Amino acid sequence: MALQGDFLNHADTLRRLSVETVLVKTPADLDVDGIVIPGGESTTMSMLLKSSGLYAPLNDLLRNGMPALGTCAGMILMAKSVTDGRPDQVTLDAIDIAVRRNGFGRQVASFETELNVSGIKGGPMKAVFIRAPVVVKVAEDVEVLARVLYNFADSSERSVPVVCRQEKVIVSSFHPELVGEDRLHQLFLRLL
Amino acid sequence: MQIRIGGVENIVDKSENSAKTTGGYSVKRGLAEMLRGGVIMDVVNAEQAKIAEDAGAVAVMALERVPADIRRDGGVARMSDPVLIEGIQKAVTIPVMAKARIGHFAEAQILQELQVDYIDESEVLTPADEAHHIDKWKFTVPFVCGATNLGEALRRISEGAAMIRSKGEAGTGNVVEAVRHLRSIVGDIRKLTQADSAEIYAWAKTLQAPVDLVREVAEVGTLPVPLFCAGGLATPADASLVMQLGAEAVFVGSGIFKSSDPPKRARAIVEATAHFREPGILVNVSRNLGVPMVGIEMDNLEVRLSDRGW
Numbered sequence: 143m144a145l146q147g148d149f150l151n152h153a154d155t156l157r158r159l160s161v162e163t164v165l166v167k168t169p170a171d172l173d174v175d176g177i178v179i180p181g182g183e184s185t186t187m188s189m190l191l192k193s194s195g196l197y198a199p200l201n202d203l204l205r206n207g208m209p210a211l212g213t214c215a216g217m218i219l220m221a222k223s224v225t226d227g228r229p230d231q232v233t234l235d236a237i238d239i240a241v242r243r244n245g246f247g248r249q250v251a252s253f254e255t256e257l258n259v260s261g262i263k264g265g266p267m268k269a270v271f272i273r274a275p276v277v278v279k280v281a282e283d284v285e286v287l288a289r290v291l292y293n294f295a296d297s298s299e300r301s302v303p304v305v306c307r308q309e310k311v312i313v314s315s316f317h318p319e320l321v322g323e324d325r326l327h328q329l330f331l332r333l334l
Numbered sequence: 335m336q337i338r339i340g341g342v343e344n345i346v347d348k349s350e351n352s353a354k355t356t357g358g359y360s361v362k363r364g365l366a367e368m369l370r371g372g373v374i375m376d377v378v379n380a381e382q383a384k385i386a387e388d389a390g391a392v393a394v395m396a397l398e399r400v401p402a403d404i405r406r407d408g409g410v411a412r413m414s415d416p417v418l419i420e421g422i423q424k425a426v427t428i429p430v431m432a433k434a435r436i437g438h439f440a441e442a443q444i445l446q447e448l449q450v451d452y453i454d455e456s457e458v459l460t461p462a463d464e465a466h467h468i469d470k471w472k473f474t475v476p477f478v479c480g481a482t483n484l485g486e487a488l489r490r491i492s493e494g495a496a497m498i499r500s501k502g503e504a505g506t507g508n509v510v511e512a513v514r515h516l517r518s519i520v521g522d523i524r525k526l527t528q529a530d531s532a533e534i535y536a537w538a539k540t541l542q543a544p545v546d547l548v549r550e551v552a553e554v555g556t557l558p559v560p561l562f563c564a565g566g567l568a569t570p571a572d573a574s575l576v577m578q579l580g581a582e583a584v585f586v587g588s589g590i591f592k593s594s595d596p597p598k599r600a601r602a603i604v605e606a607t608a609h610f611r612e613p614g615i616l617v618n619v620s621r622n623l624g625v626p627m628v629g630i631e632m633d634n635l636e637v638r639l640s641d642r643g644w
Contacts, residue, residue, distance in 0.1 A: 144371075145371070145608050146370070146371040146372050146392065146608055147368055147370060147371060147372075148367040148368060148370055149371070150370070151367065167608070167609060167612070168609075168612075181367070181368050182368050182369075182370070182371070182372070182392070183368065183369070183372060183392040183393070183428055183429075185387065185390070185427065185428060186372055186390045186391070186392050186428075186604065189390040189604070190390065190604075190605070190608050193605060194608075194609075214368070215368070226427060227427065228387070228427065243427060244427065248429075248449045248451055249365055249429065249449075249450075249451035249452065249475065249476065250356065250357070250446065250449050250451075250474050250475055251356060252356065252361045252364065252365065253354040253355055253356045253361060254354070254355050254358050254360055254361055255352045255353065255354045255355070256349060256352045257349045257350065257352065258349040266349050266352070270360050270361060270364050271361075272361065272364040272365050272368055273365065273368075273429065273451070288349075288350070289350040290350050290354075291350045291351045292354075301350055317364060317367075320360060320364050320367060321360060
């Protein structure tokens with residue numbers, strides 16, 4: 143999905159894996175086998191999803207099981223429910239989780255770390271969190287593939303999910319596409 | 335370690351407790367990457383910030399007066415009052431940037447304490463130092479700086495800027511200078527990629543920029559940080575023009591709130607930036623936007639803001 147955000151970083155990552163990519167901006171571009179929803183500003187993307195006419199057909203495709211990968215804003219847009227968003231913000235409701243926007247804090251709290259992701263071999267993954275969403279609830283049939291132990295602003299240290307998967311939808315709070323990390327993309331490609 | 339969440343067994347290992355670093359370069363540049371394809375709008379109060387967010391802005395820039403008013407009223411232009419910045423931060427959920435004077439690291443320290451999301455070390459405000467820019471590596475908060483050419487862009491990056499924008503000529507409603515700066519930066523990058531290893535040193539001398547950065551640009555073919563466009567944009571067509579010339583996102587200052595219908599124009603510029611190669615969409619969003627800001631010709635300018643910065 144190429145309405146706004148770091149979609150070119152995702153396209154480059156997929157191209158390095160020899161995958162043919164299409165920049166999806168309008169419904170006419172939706173002749174694809176899977177979709178990546180990039181990082182960016184979720185409220186802007188939500189508005190552009192509606193005005194471009196992409197929202198309804200994309201919603202149908204996801205409901206019919208099209209594989210999808212979402213990072214950061216992509217996680218927010220695919221979550222079932224969003225707190226601290228805008229009241230008019232749409233969600234694609236493709237994965238049964240609840241998220242809080244900017245849940246780790248403002249930009250000065252944005253951080254990088256290294257994480258092992260369950261089912262992904264080859265050592266820990268470099269994970270860059272930018273004003274990232276926090277997963278506050280996951281349904282029973284959602285797999286949590288990675289977590290982060292974080293000291294939140296209210297001084298409570300909590301372990302929160304940061305990579306989740308439900309059937310053919312994978313979402314992460316962080317941005318593998320920013321650091322040349324392609325293993326989450328490979329996991330997504332195996333769902334196609 | 336096994337953790338039970340929502341009834342499903344999940345294997346999660348100790349890496350969840352790995353060290354977490356704030357303020358690193360990937361994190362600083364990362365937010366700029368997230369803003370790509372979007373519009374950052376100048377606002378002077380919470381009410382304007384709401385209008386900007388409603389219109390789909392990816393971020394707002396807090397300043398005490400829009401550049402057109404700074405130009406008209408004259409006097410020293412400084413960082414905004416913290417109360418205004420806090421009001422804007424409370425009013426919107428998108429990133430809030432704010433401007434500091436060139437070289438005024440104390441203003442930048444205050445803005446970092448206020449937890450603004452990006453600092454613009456900006457020529458639109460009156461410079462505080464005629465020789466030095468802020469040492470931006472010392473800060474956790476990321477910085478954007480203006481540039482008129484590739485050398486200036488690379489000097490700012492060497493000082494720690496994590497995003498570059500063309501300077502353009504702010505507050506004029508005239509896009510000609512932004513186009514000049516963008517063409518200069520993008521054109522020189524194109525030429526630089528053709529240089530051989532010996533020519534890189536001559537380029538570094540001409541550009542007055544660190545040779546390592548010059549070599550990196552020659553090898554990769556882009557700046558090491560996102561390149562955005564600012565200065566004089568007033569219409570959806572202006573946004574499309576600069577995006578097609580290689581800008582990765584746009585800043586709009588006076589162009590929105592000095593026009594007759596700010597919400598509608600703001601929304602139109604957001605659509606035009608997202609769909610900058612689609613003439614059909616550009617026609618639709620350009621219809622009936624009301625009166626744009628009047629604008630000024632370059633020959634009639636008393637002060638050239640883009641000459642500020644060293």
